[in-house]
Amino acid sequence: MERLTPQLVADLQDSLLGWAAPRLRELPWRATRDPWAVLVSEFMLQQTGVARVLPKWSAFVDEYPTPAACASASLGDILRLWQGLGYPRRARNLHASAGAITTRHGGTVPDDLESLLALPGVGPYTARAVLAFAFEHDVAVVDTNIARVLARFAGRRLKPREVQSIADEFVAEGASWLWNQGFMDLGATVCRPEPACDECPWTHECAWRGEGDDPSVGSAGVSVAQSRFEGSDRQARGRLIKALGAGTVKIGDVARVMDRPSEVAAKLLTDLERDGLVVFHRESGSVSLP
DNA sequence: TTCCTGAGTA
DNA sequence: TACTCAGGAA
Numbered sequence: 001m002e003r004l005t006p007q008l009v010a011d012l013q014d015s016l017l018g019w020a021a022p023r024l025r026e027l028p029w030r031a032t033r034d035p036w037a038v039l040v041s042e043f044m045l046q047q048t049g050v051a052r053v054l055p056k057w058s059a060f061v062d063e064y065p066t067p068a069a070c071a072s073a074s075l076g077d078i079l080r081l082w083q084g085l086g087y088p089r090r091a092r093n094l095h096a097s098a099g100a101i102t103t104r105h106g107g108t109v110p111d112d113l114e115s116l117l118a119l120p121g122v123g124p125y126t127a128r129a130v131l132a133f134a135f136e137h138d139v140a141v142v143d144t145n146i147a148r149v150l151a152r153f154a155g156r157r158l159k160p161r162e163v164q165s166i167a168d169e170f171v172a173e174g175a176s177w178l179w180n181q182g183f184m185d186l187g188a189t190v191c192r193p194e195p196a197c198d199e200c201p202w203t204h205e206c207a208w209r210g211e212g213d214d215p216s217v218g219s220a221g222v223s224v225a226q227s228r229f230e231g232s233d234r235q236a237r238g239r240l241i242k243a244l245g246a247g248t249v250k251i252g253d254v255a256r257v258m259d260r261p262s263e264v265a266a267k268l269l270t271d272l273e274r275d276g277l278v279v280f281h282r283e284s285g286s287v288s289l290p
Numbered sequence: 291t292t293c294c295t296g297a298g299t300a
Numbered sequence: 301t302a303c304t305c306a307g308g309a310a
Contacts (some may be wrong), residue, residue: 015309046296053295086306093297122298123297184295193293229307238306260297264306 004169012202012233013172013179017202020182035109036101037061039171040128040135043094047223048085056085068096068107076289079277080245088241088277094123111135122163132176140167141180148219152191152214155207160220164189236260236268241289244278248288251280 012289040060044053059226060081064070070078075095082091097119109130110116124142131137142150142163150166151158158166172179190200196222197203197210210217229235236258243249243257245267255265269287272278278287 006308013304026293042295045294047294047305049294063306084307086308087296090297090306108303121297129295143297145295188295221296223296224302225292226294227304228291232306233304234306 004166008205009169011184012205013170015201016182016186017172017175017178020178020185023185024178024181031173033060033134033136035111035130035134036067037096039109039122039126040064040094042129042133043097043121044085045088046126047087052085056081057252059200064098066107067098067101067109070095071102074290075276079241079289082202083245086238088237089275090121097122107279109134111137113139129180132180136177138171138173138176140164140171140176141184142167142221143184143187144221145184145191145222146180147218147219148193148283149183149187149191151192151216151219151222152195153206154215156200156215157217157219158221163219163221233268233271236265237272238286240269240272241277244287244289248281248286249282251285251287254287 002290018061037057041057044057044060063081064073064078073094073095078091078095079088085091100119101107105115109117111131113127113131113136116122116130117124124132128139128141129143131139132141140146146167147158147163150163154166167183170183172177184257185252186200190196193216195210197206203209239258240249240254249257254269258265258268259269269278273280273287276290279288279290
C-alpha cells in the first residue's frame with residue numbers, strides 16, 4: 001500500500017501489540033505448539049467461533065493425539081466427535097489430511113506452505129495459520145477479521161492478492177505468532193462488522209474510521225453474510241448426520257428425519273453420499289455414517 | 291436478527 | 301466471481 005512506510009508499519013505494530021498483549025495472556029488453549037493440535041484447531045475454526053470449538057478440540061486431540069491415530073479411525077467415528085460443530089465436510093477433509101500426512105510425510109505435519117496447501121481442506125488461511133501458530137514462521141495469516149481490518153485501514157475494497165501482500169508487510173519479524181493473534185483479535189473484538197472505532201489502537205491512522213460506506217463490504221477475504229439456517233439444506237443435512245451418529249437410518253425414514261419432502265430429501269441424500277459423509281446399504285435399505 | 295478466526299467447486 | 305456448506309450464541 002502506498003502510504004505504508006517502514007516507520008508507519010513499526011508504529012502500527014507497536015500500538016497493536018501494546019493493545020493485544022494483555023488480552024492474549026487469556027488464551028491458554030493457544031499455548032500448544034503441537035502442529036497436529038494446531039491443525040485440528042484451525043480446521044474447527046473454519047466458520048466456527050472459538051467458544052464452540054474449544055471443548056470439541058480438547059476432546060478430539062485427546063482421542064486422536066497424532067495424525068496416525070486419526071487416520072486409523074473410521075470417518076464415522078470422526079463425525080461423531082465432530083457433532084455440534086457443523087460443516088461435517090471439514091471432518092472428512094481433516095480425516096483425509098491425517099491420512100495424507102501419515103502416508104506422504106511420515107506422520108509429521110509438514111512445515112512448508114506448498115505441502116500444507118496440498119492437503120485436502122487446507123487453503124491459504126489454514127496453511128499459514130499452521131506455519132505461524134505451530135512453527136512460528138514469519139507469515140501473515142488472513143482470516144475474515146484481518147481482511148476486514150485491512151480494507152477499512154486502506155479505505156477501499158481490496159483484491160485477494162492485495163490483502164495478502166499488505167498483511168505480509170505488517171508481520172512483525174520474529175513475532176508472527178503474537179502478531180497474527182493480536183491482529184485477528186482486533187478484528188474479532190473491535191473492528192467488527194459494527195466497529196468500535198473509539199476503542200481501536202489504529203483509529204488515528206485508519207482511512208475509514210467508521211464514516212461513510214464500509215470498504216470491507218465486498219472486499220477480498222471478508223465473509224459474506226450466511227443465508228438463514230431455518231429451513232435450509234444445511235439444517236436438513238445436519239439432522240440426518242446427527243441421527244446417523246446414533247445408528248443407521250432406513251431409506252424410507254430419511255425424509256422424516258430431515259423433515260423435508262421426499263424428493264428434496266432424496267436430492268440431499270445423494271449430495272451427502274457424493275460428499276462421502278453417508279454410505280448406502282442397498283441390501284438392507286438403510287444408510288449409515290462411513 | 292447477525293455473526294461467525296474458510297475451502298471447494300463451477 | 302458466486303455459491304454452498306451446521307449449528308449455536310447473543
